[in-house]
Amino acid sequence: MFRISKYSSVKGISYLSGEYVPVKDYHCHHIIMQDNGGSHDFDNLCVLSETEHIILHSSTPERLYELFPKRKKRIKYLIEQLKANGKYALNSLSKGFQGMKALTN
Ligand SMILES: [Zn+2]
Numbered sequence: 367m368f369r370i371s372k373y374s375s376v377k378g379i380s381y382l383s384g385e386y387v388p389v390k391d392y393h394c395h396h397i398i399m400q401d402n403g404g405s406h407d408f409d410n411l412c413v414l415s416e417t418e419h420i421i422l423h424s425s426t427p428e429r430l431y432e433l434f435p436k437r438k439k440r441i442k443y444l445i446e447q448l449k450a451n452g453k454y455a456l457n458s459l460s461k462g463f464q465g466m467k468a469l470t471n
Contacts, residue, residue, distance in 0.1 A: 369394045381412035393419040
């Protein structure tokens with residue numbers, strides 16, 4: 367499983383906070399959505415905590431800038447990709463959740 371190996375490869379460290387995310391809170395974000403040809407490749411996945419992931423897919427992902435001022439570049443990149451994918455709204459997350467449930471269960 368790529369998702370698990372991604373988690374191990376970054377030692378469970380969140381792409382945004384730089385802090386350890388326990389497996390139960392671990393979310394795997396597809397930087398480029400699968401619907402847009404994004405793959406399960408390593409480079410297209412990043413580890414986030416559940417909270418970070420929810421904010422990223424909310425209508426106000428810019429809140430992440432305040433939470434992680436040191437990660438502006440990364441946040442900008444993630445938000446730009448989401449906008450480019452036209453998947454800026456919450457509904458894209460429910461889909462992601464299904465995949466993540468499969469992962470954590
Ligand atoms: Zn995501």
